Amino acid sequence: xxxxxxxxSASLALVIPMLSAAQTGVSDPDARAARAEARxxxxxxxxxxxxxxxxxxxxxxxxxxxxxxxTAGYIAGVPRLGxxxxxxxxxxxxxxxxxxxxxxxxxxxxxxxxxVAATFDPTLAERAGAMVGAEARAKGFNILLGGxxxxxxxxxxxxxFEYLGEDPLLTGRMVGQAIRGTQAxxxxxxxxxxxxxxxxxxxxxxxxTIDPDALRESDLLAFELGIETGRPGAVMCAYNLVNGxxxxxxxxxxxxxxxxxxxxxxWVMSDWGAVESTDFLEKGLDQQSGSQLDKQRWxxxxxxxxxxxxxxxxxxxxxxxxxxxxxxxxxxxxxPTRPAPIDxxxxxxxxxxxxxxxxxxxxNDGILPLAKTARTxxxxxxxxxxxxxxxxxxxxxxxxxxAPRIIDLGGAGLGGLLSRQIxxxxxxxxxxxxxxPQATLTFSSGYSIANTAAMAKAADMVIVFATKxxxxxxxxxxxxxxxxxxxxxxxxxxxxxxxxxxxxxxxxVAMPWLNDVRAVVEAWYPGQEGGRAIADVLTGRIxxxxxxxxxxxxxxxxxxxxxxxxxxQPDRTAVDVPxxxxxxxxxxxxxxxxxxxxxxxxxxxxxxxxxxxALTASGGDTVTLRMTIxxxxxxxxADVPQAYLVRRGGQAxxxxxxxxxxxxxxxxxxxxxMAVDPRLLADFRDGQxxxxxxxxxxxxxxxxxxxxxxxEVTVRARQVRP
Ligand code: BGC
Numbered sequence: 121x122x123x124x125x126x127x128x129s130a131s132l133a134l135v136i137p138m139l140s141a142a143q144t145g146v147s148d149p150d151a152r153a154a155r156a157e158a159r160x161x162x163x164x165x166x167x168x169x170x171x172x173x174x175x176x177x178x179x180x181x182x183x184x185x186x187x188x189x190x191t192a193g194y195i196a197g198v199p200r201l202g203x204x205x206x207x208x209x210x211x212x213x214x215x216x217x218x219x220x221x222x223x224x225x226x227x228x229x230x231x232x233x234x235x236v237a238a239t240f241d242p243t244l245a246e247r248a249g250a251m252v253g254a255e256a257r258a259k260g261f262n263i264l265l266g267g268x269x270x271x272x273x274x275x276x277x278x279x280x281f282e283y284l285g286e287d288p289l290l291t292g293r294m295v296g297q298a299i300r301g302t303q304a305x306x307x308x309x310x311x312x313x314x315x316x317x318x319x320x321x322x323x324x325x326x327x328x329t330i331d332p333d334a335l336r337e338s339d340l341l342a343f344e345l346g347i348e349t350g351r352p353g354a355v356m357c358a359y360n361l362v363n364g365x366x367x368x369x370x371x372x373x374x375x376x377x378x379x380x381x382x383x384x385x386x387w388v389m390s391d392w393g394a395v396e397s398t399d400f401l402e403k404g405l406d407q408q409s410g411s412q413l414d415k416q417r418w419x420x421x422x423x424x425x426x427x428x429x430x431x432x433x434x435x436x437x438x439x440x441x442x443x444x445x446x447x448x449x450x451x452x453x454x455x456p457t458r459p460a461p462i463d464x465x466x467x468x469x470x471x472x473x474x475x476x477x478x479x480x481x482x483x484n485d486g487i488l489p490l491a492k493t494a495r496t497x498x499x500x501x502x503x504x505x506x507x508x509x510x511x512x513x514x515x516x517x518x519x520x521x522x523a524p525r526i527i528d529l530g531g532a533g534l535g536g537l538l539s540r541q542i543x544x545x546x547x548x549x550x551x552x553x554x555x556x557p558q559a560t561l562t563f564s565s566g567y568s569i570a571n572t573a574a575m576a577k578a579a580d581m582v583i584v585f586a587t588k589x590x591x592x593x594x595x596x597x598x599x600x601x602x603x604x605x606x607x608x609x610x611x612x613x614x615x616x617x618x619x620x621x622x623x624x625x626x627x628x629v630a631m632p633w634l635n636d637v638r639a640v641v642e643a644w645y646p647g648q649e650g651g652r653a654i655a656d657v658l659t660g661r662i663x664x665x666x667x668x669x670x671x672x673x674x675x676x677x678x679x680x681x682x683x684x685x686x687x688x689q690p691d692r693t694a695v696d697v698p699x700x701x702x703x704x705x706x707x708x709x710x711x712x713x714x715x716x717x718x719x720x721x722x723x724x725x726x727x728x729x730x731x732x733x734a735l736t737a738s739g740g741d742t743v744t745l746r747m748t749i750x751x752x753x754x755x756x757x758a759d760v761p762q763a764y765l766v767r768r769g770g771q772a773x774x775x776x777x778x779x780x781x782x783x784x785x786x787x788x789x790x791x792x793x794m795a796v797d798p799r800l801l802a803d804f805r806d807g808q809x810x811x812x813x814x815x816x817x818x819x820x821x822x823x824x825x826x827x828x829x830x831x832e833v834t835v836r837a838r839q840v841r842p
Contacts, residue, residue, distance in 0.1 A: 150385075153445035156201045157438055162427055164198045165441045169401075170419040171195040171206065173392055173410035175218050177537070182412040190221040192265055192392070192514065193409055203445065204454045208263035208310075208409075211302075212282045213510075213647070214471075214517035215255045215264075219537045227255050228467040229519035229544060231647035232511055232626060233268055235478030237284035237669035238644065238724070240760040241781040242297040244474055249301025249309070251470045256307045258462050262453040264302055265356065267311040268515075269295045269346050271339045271705050272670045273318040276596045276684055281511040281626030281645055285669025286706030286721060287776050288341040289800060295342070296349020303353065306452035311346050312356035313391055315339050315373060318697060321595045322686035324393070325694045327361040332372070334702030335362075336804035336842070344382060344842075345797075353386045353447030357405060359394045360697075365403075368394045374404025381807075381842040387443035398422040401432065406440035464520055468649055475646040475653035477758070480666035481725040487581070487618060487638040489660025489727055490556065494580050497559050499549050500612060501566035501605065502585025502624060507543040508643070508650035509624045513592025519544045519648035529589075541589045544648050548585065548622070551655035566608045573615040581618035583658070584609050584637075590626030595684055599630040599676060609633045622654060628672035631718060642668075660727055665758035665781070667724040668823070671706045674718050680709075707824035708774055722762045722776070722823035728753030728786065732761065732828055735820045739833030743796040747820050749782055750789035758783040759822075763794050765801060766830055767817035774824060775800055798840050813837035 157165070174184040174194045188194050193208035210216040215227040230236065230248055239245070249266070256264050268279070272286040284291040295311060302309040316328040316339045346352070355378060357368035367373065368390045378384045387406040393413030395405065401419065408419035416422065426432030448454050481488065490497075502509070506525050510516065516538075518524070522545040529539040549563050562579070564572045576582045586605045590596060600606065613619040613636035620639040623629065624646065631640065641664075643654050656662035676682050686695035701709050707721035733748035745763050763778040778794030801816065802809040816835045821827035 149446040149449035150442070152449045153442040156203055156445055157441045159201055160198065160441065162424065165437055166420065166423050166427070168195060168198070168203070168441050168444055169407050169423065169437070170411050170417060171407065171409045172412060175221065180412050190218055191261070192216070192218065193263070202454065204262060204448065206263050207261050208265055209256060209261040210514045211252050211256060211264035211266040212268050212515040214252055215259060215261065216514065216516060217518040218514070220518050225259070226518050226520045228464070228471050229510065229517035229648040230471050231475045231478055231650065232281040232645040233283050234281050234285060234626065234669055235644035235646060235666070236298070236474055237290060237294055238480055238666035239474060239477040239781070240290065240667050240779055241477060242293045244477060245294045246297040246301035247470055248474055249298035250305055251467050253302035253305030253307045253309070255462055255467065257305050258460050261307065262448070263308045263310070263354070265310045265312065266302060267295050267299050267309055267346070267350075267352060268313070269311050269342050270313055270317045271342055273699060273705055274595070274681065274684070275599060275628045275670070275673060277318060277627070278320040278590045278594045278596065279513065279592055280670070281590050282515050286671065287669065288338055288345065289776050289797070290669055290779070291342040292345025293349060295346040299346065299350025299352045303350070303451045306455055308353035308447055308451050308453045309350065310354040310356050310389065311343060311350070311352045313358035314343060314355050314367060314378070315358060316362055316699065317358035317360050317367070318699065319595055319684060320593050321684050322689070322691070322693055322695050323359045323593065325361070325692045326686060326697045327364060327694065328697050328699060329363055330699040331702050332363065333804045336377070337703035338705050340377060341799060347382060347384060353451050353453070355384065355386065355388050356391055357388055357394065359391050366394065366396055366400070368405045369396060369400035369403045371403040379404060385443065386447040387440065395419070398426060398432070401440065402436055406443050468520065471647045472649035472653055475650050476656055476662045478644060478666045479646065479653060479657045479664055480642040480668055480723070481657070481664040482640040482642050482719050482723070483634065484639045484725050487620060488658060490658050492556070492558065494556070494559050496579045497552070497556070497561045498575050498579035498582045499552070499561055499563045500572055500576070500582060500584045501608060502587045502622070503543045504585040505547055505549045505563040507545045507547055508646050508654070509587040509589060510542050510544055510645045511590050511626045512540060512542070513538045515592070516542060521545050521648060535593060538592055544650065546648055546651035548651040548654045551652045552658065555655050555659045555661065569604070569608055569611045572608070573611045576612050576615035579616060581620065582612045582616045583620045583622060584612050585622045585624065588625040588627070588629055595687070596627060597684065597687060599628060599673070601629050606632055610636065613637050620658070622658070628670060628718070630675065634718070663727045663755055663757040664724065665726060665760070667722050667760045668719055669721070671717050671721045672719040674716060678716060717825070720823040720825040722760070722821070723826070724760070726757045726759065728755045728757040730759040730784070732820055735818060735828060735831040737818050737831040737833045739816065739835045741836055741838060742798070743801065743816065743818070743833060743835060745778060745794045745796065745818055745820070745831070746791060748789050748791045749784070751784035751786050754786050756783070756785050761792055761820050762823070763818055763820050764824065764827060765816060766819045766827065768801070769812055769814035776824070777801070777818065798838055801835065802840060807842065809840035809842065811835060811838040811840070
């Protein structure tokens with residue numbers, strides 16, 4: 121149905137490009153864009169700058185043209201000039217189907233962004249991005265709203281699960297590769313939410329305040345690296361304000377940093393309902409998206425009036441249009457698709473591999489992998505007999521396979537549509553039964569703690585599944601597991617000393633029972649193949665290799681914002697969110713000493729052991745680090761050696777400067793070489809990256825707090841243009 125809209129015979133006149141590159145003889149995207157734009161009427165130009173959200177929502181009337189499917193965004197094309205319609209879909213974790221309103225349209229559901237990040241494997245991120253791009257194209261979408269790149273600044277942020285953790289290098293590399301994968305399929309990818317959209321509470325009115333230079337060294341660096349690597353066609357600006365100005369009307373950010381310093385050539389689309397006035401155009405916004413969510417269609421009649429009376433510069437409108445077109449042409453998003461079946465089985469393998477490689481073994485005293493001799497296993501909680509949890513909001517995918525289990529969390533309107541806890545039908549219990557035919561597995565929901573404890577006493581071991589739903593537009597007020605699950609785990613551990621905990625969470629959680637359980641596995645939201653991936657890791661069919669992309673704090677006591685700004689206040693209360701930690705996000709703050717955290721950034725155990733040689737470093741203009749890693753255990757496994765800058769000019773500092781995922785057979789070794797991006801050594805001052813001259817110490821480690829002996833080098837002073 122969707123395909124027919126963009127390219128199908130029913131709507132040929134609407135969208136099929138009339139002037140292809142071959143016809144015009146112009147293949148350079150800038151030249152093509154300029155040529156098409158020059159031939160447009162003002163109405164055609166303005167028409168490309170404003171979109172609707174083609175979703176029928178009570179109270180938010182919108183004219184949805186016939187044939188346009190329910191999806192995040194739609195903008196008609198200009199058929200006479202070969203300009204295609206823009207049909208966009210959310211797609212951070214797979215192609216979405218908002219509130220399942222496109223009946224029967226399912227997609228491959230990847231694990232959450234945090235799971236993708238936890239693989240520390242940019243190649244896998246690229247495969248995942250390509251998989252989503254291929255499905256989008258097969259379904260007729262030419263623009264994807266994937267690419268969440270906000271750094272985790274608050275472990276309570278309800279959207280952290282969509283993002284890639286707390287480190288700029290990790291986030292930048294992973295998002296960049298995912299975008300590359302998507303765009304290679306001829307679909308524009310978007311990086312979002314620009315910028316410092318650090319919490320969902322009061323997301324429309326929260327004012328993120330931060331030193332502008334510190335912002336360059338942290339959240340903006342993640343975007344900068346992601347944009348350099350992936351060259352996304354679009355950037356989506358955020359709901360929040362940044363240092364007093366709305367992110368989508370923020371001239372210093374959009375005109376200054378993005379389009380100025382970075383020379384970004386694509387277009388800036390607004391988040392849905394983030395535009396407050398027509399003059400956002402002059403501040404750097406190119407397109408108003410989902411316009412029925414704004415107070416006005418600012419980029420429609422008011423823009424036309426401004427053009428007519430000369431108050432809006434014509435050149436700015438032309439520039440906005442050209443930016444959109446050049447991205448569409450550069451990526452090939454104007455090319456008609458041939459109806460193609462989706463490789464459902466192949467794509468499921470991508471989802472499975474990502475889940476397997478993203479699961480993090482946090483603690484293990486030797487009980488895992490599960491002994492083949494275990495006879496009676498009690499599995500408790502987390503809907504584990506049915507499936508695995510997913511995160512809520514606009515990134516929610518309707519997975520392939522049987523119908524998901526939906527638990528309504530209440531709420532009205534758009535918020536109500538998003539507030540649904542959705543379990544994908546991928547049962548860890550079923551997968552464990554297949555993997556362990558010798559064992560008797562019994563499942564208990566854990567509904568009655570007392571009854572379940574009695575069952576636990578009689579079993580050889582207990583595996584408790586604990587889940588915590590997170591979703592868009594809502595943060596968690598605390599790090600606690602909800603609905604008494606901490607008490608359930610404590611009771612199981614009290615009844616049976618062989619208790620293992622599997623977490624399905626979109627954020628770090630507190631673990632008051634940590635000392636009483638024998639193993640803890642963080643499975644995130646593991647996607648449509650999650651049940652199998654969890655069973656693979658528990659049984660040892662897969663040797664875990666995920667590493668934490670975020671710090672798990674012990675508590676919120678030392679958090680820069682112990683109470684969430686704006687929590688509990690009426691919606692759209694103006695609040696400042698002071699990011700006083702500056703660029704010292706997550707593990708970069710405090711050095712985040714081992715005793716201040718439950719589990720450090722970068723942490724993750726394996727069923728084998730890896731040995732590291734001494735680190736060697738060479739300095740001068742460019743720092744290069746080298747070390748050899750060996751698998752000293754008796755199983756194949758992958759490790760992620762991480763290189764950190766630990767001292768600069770005599771001062772302690774902690775920044776991830778390199779990482780690599782290395783797969784090794786028992787006894788095998790590999791030398792890893794990492795060239796350090798000078799921006800990771802520098803401070804951002806007076807509009808430049810400045811690498812101070814001096815002695816720099818680097819260390820290789822298994823996490824941000826588990827580091828080997830440092831190697832020192834002298835580095836020459838250097839300035840790098842932004
Ligand atoms: C979200 C965006 C999303 C858009 C369209 C907004 O509420 O913040 O991430 O792409 O909706 O669904």
